[in-house]
Amino acid sequence: MVTVLGLTCLLCSAILGGAYVLTKEPIDKAAADKTKQAVSQVLPHFTEVEYNEEGRYYTAKDADALVGYAIESTTVGFGGALSLIVGVTPDGVVYNTSVLSHSETPGLGAKCTTDQKFMSQWKGFNPAVKKLSVTKDGGDVDAITASTITSRAYALAVENALNTFNKIQGGQDNE
Amino acid sequence: MSKFKLITEGLVKNNPTFVLLLGMCPTLATTTSAINGLSMGLATLFVLVLSNMAISAIAPVVPDKVHIPVYIVVIATFVTLLQLLMQAYTPAMYETLGLFIPLIVVNCIVLGRAEAYASKHGVVESACDGLGVGLGFTCSLTVLGLVREILGSGSVFGYNFIGGNDGMLAFVMAPGAFLCLGYLMVLFNKFLKKN
Numbered sequence: 001m002v003t004v005l006g007l008t009c010l011l012c013s014a015i016l017g018g019a020y021v022l023t024k025e026p027i028d029k030a031a032a033d034k035t036k037q038a039v040s041q042v043l044p045h046f047t048e049v050e051y052n053e054e055g056r057y058y059t060a061k062d063a064d065a066l067v068g069y070a071i072e073s074t075t076v077g078f079g080g081a082l083s084l085i086v087g088v089t090p091d092g093v094v095y096n097t098s099v100l101s102h103s104e105t106p107g108l109g110a111k112c113t114t115d116q117k118f119m120s121q122w123k124g125f126n127p128a129v130k131k132l133s134v135t136k137d138g139g140d141v142d143a144i145t146a147s148t149i150t151s152r153a154y155a156l157a158v159e160n161a162l163n164t165f166n167k168i169q170g171g172q173d174n175e
Numbered sequence: 176m177s178k179f180k181l182i183t184e185g186l187v188k189n190n191p192t193f194v195l196l197l198g199m200c201p202t203l204a205t206t207t208s209a210i211n212g213l214s215m216g217l218a219t220l221f222v223l224v225l226s227n228m229a230i231s232a233i234a235p236v237v238p239d240k241v242h243i244p245v246y247i248v249v250i251a252t253f254v255t256l257l258q259l260l261m262q263a264y265t266p267a268m269y270e271t272l273g274l275f276i277p278l279i280v281v282n283c284i285v286l287g288r289a290e291a292y293a294s295k296h297g298v299v300e301s302a303c304d305g306l307g308v309g310l311g312f313t314c315s316l317t318v319l320g321l322v323r324e325i326l327g328s329g330s331v332f333g334y335n336f337i338g339g340n341d342g343m344l345a346f347v348m349a350p351g352a353f354l355c356l357g358y359l360m361v362l363f364n365k366f367l368k369k370n
Contacts, residue, residue, distance in 0.1 A: 001238045008233070008245050012252040019259050026263035034266065101270075106207055107327065107344040 039070040042087030042096040057164060066090050069168060071161040072100065077153040079103040082112075084154065086161035092169075094125040097158060109150030118144045118151070122158065132159050178303045185307025191284045192315035192356075193363040198284045201275045202316060203352040209332050212320025214268050215275060216313025220306070221257055222279050226250045227293040227305035234294040246289045247280070254280045284312060315359075322355050323347060 039049055039058050046060035046067040057071040068089040075082050080103035087095040097119070104110045112118060121142060125132075133139030134151050143151035191197045201219070206212040229249050237245050258276050261269040269276065279285065288308055293301040324330055327346035329337035345351045 001241050004237055005241045005245060005248075008237075008248050012248050015252055016255050016259075019256050023259040023263040027259070027266075030263060030266040105348065107342070107347045 038085045038098055038100060039087075041098045042070050042085055043068045044089075044095065055164060055168065057168065068095060069165055071164045073157040073161040073164070075153045075157040075160065077102060077104050078109045078147070078149040079105055082150070082153045082157060084157045084161070086158055088162065088165045092127065092162070092165065094122055094127070094158065094162070097122040097154075104147070104150050109144070109147045111144050111147060112150055112154055115144050118142065125158070127162055132162070178299070181300060181303040182307035182310065185304060185309070186311040186314065187367065189308065190311040190315060190363070191308055192312060192319070193360050194367070195284075196360075197287060198282045198312065201278065201282065202319065203349065203356065205272060205275050206316055206320040206323055206352060206355075207347050208324040208328070208330075209317055209321040211271055212316035212318075213313065215272055216309070216316040218257060218261070218272065218276060219279055219282060219284065219312050220309030222250065222253045223285055223288060223309040223312075224302055224305035225253045226285055227288055227301040228298050229253070230289045231293040231296055231298045231301035242294065243286075243290075246286060246294075250285055250289065251280045284308060319352075319355055319359060322359065323351055326355075327351060 035051075035058075036049065039060060040046070043060050044062075044067055046062045048061045049070075050059045050061075051057075052059065055071075056073075057069050059069055060067040068087055071086050071088060073084050073086055082102045082104065083100040084097055085100050086097045089095050099113045102110065102112065104112060130140040131138070132141065133155055134141045134143040134148060136143060136148055137152070139155070141151065141155050185191070189195060192199075192202055198219070201215050205215040226246075226249055230246055233245070233249070234242075254277060257279070258269075261272075261276065288305060292304045296304070321331065323346045324332075325342075327342045327344065327348075329335060329342040343351075346355065
């Protein structure tokens with residue numbers, strides 16, 4: 001009885017160990033591809049990208065010239081964590097945003113990944129000109145219909161990303 | 176029983192979703208669109224066929240007292256294998272189905288077939304049985320996903336036909352899942368009884 005159970009477990013762990021080793025490379029590659037794609041979605045053309053673990057942002061460069069920062073930012077939406085990646089060019093203007101992961105309601109808040117009208121307003125969003133909060137709160141961000149909470153969370157995530165950007169910039173000025 | 180009949184049995188007469196009402200959790204949760212339902216069905220099919228084969232092969236040497244733990248370990252191995260493979264080669268699908276892939280371990284269809292069929296039959300018959308029940312599950316989930324996608328988002332396999340994405344939202348959410356499943360079940364059993 002013990003032998004059979006023990007042998008089964010041993011055999012199964014051996015199989016899984018092997019499978020883990022074999023699939024590790026493609027899994028890592030898939031994850032790396034995904035972040036690279038996310039970064040290239042929110043920033044103009046770049047050749048090199050470097051990740052800052054502590055600040056959770058990527059620095060993108062095109063032949064040594066700074067293209068911008070892709071900053072990860074997480075807030076709480078309607079259904080749980082809402083993670084964005086926000087591309088900010090060196091002049092402090094948002095280039096584009098993209099959702100990394102979310103758990104919003106399908107058909108309502110989840111539209112933050114498909115609603116063209118909502119998504120396109122982030123392209124070239126200049127925080128010096130526009131107010132970063134939804135129109136209901138007196139800002140300049142058009143919320144997704146029937147998904148104000150998600151839209152608020154989205155705006156807050158962009159705001160946090162811009163704060164991170166200012167911190168990065170501030171740190172460099174002091175050097 | 177012929178191999179072919181074994182397969183159609185799982186597909187129609189013992190359809191796991193519409194007749195046996197097994198595995199309701201992934202059925203209701205993952206069928207927000209046809210492609211999601213299809214993927215979930217295929218993932219379960221993969222585990223079902225392999226675990227049925229493995230269990231029918233080892234059943235004669237497994238003592239009665241530990242057969243459930245042994246079966247669970249075997250099933251869990253195949254599920255983890257599937258999880259690693261999906262993560263490596265279909266990362267987008269893995270993300271959509273998320274938690275429901277590891278949860279195949281506790282899907283009562285898989286353990287149910289292992290216990291009720293595979294442990295008492297040969298490897299080939301068990302594979303056919305797994306294939307039949309797996310296909311039954313896949314078809315049901317795809318149909319359910321298709322109906323919910325048409326009503327809820329106005330699209331078929333991601334192809335939008337109403338222009339814009341304003342379908343009847345309720346069908347994408349949980350209440351719609353229950354409603355659709357109920358009506359499909361009624362229709363399925365009506366036709367089954369007629370024939």
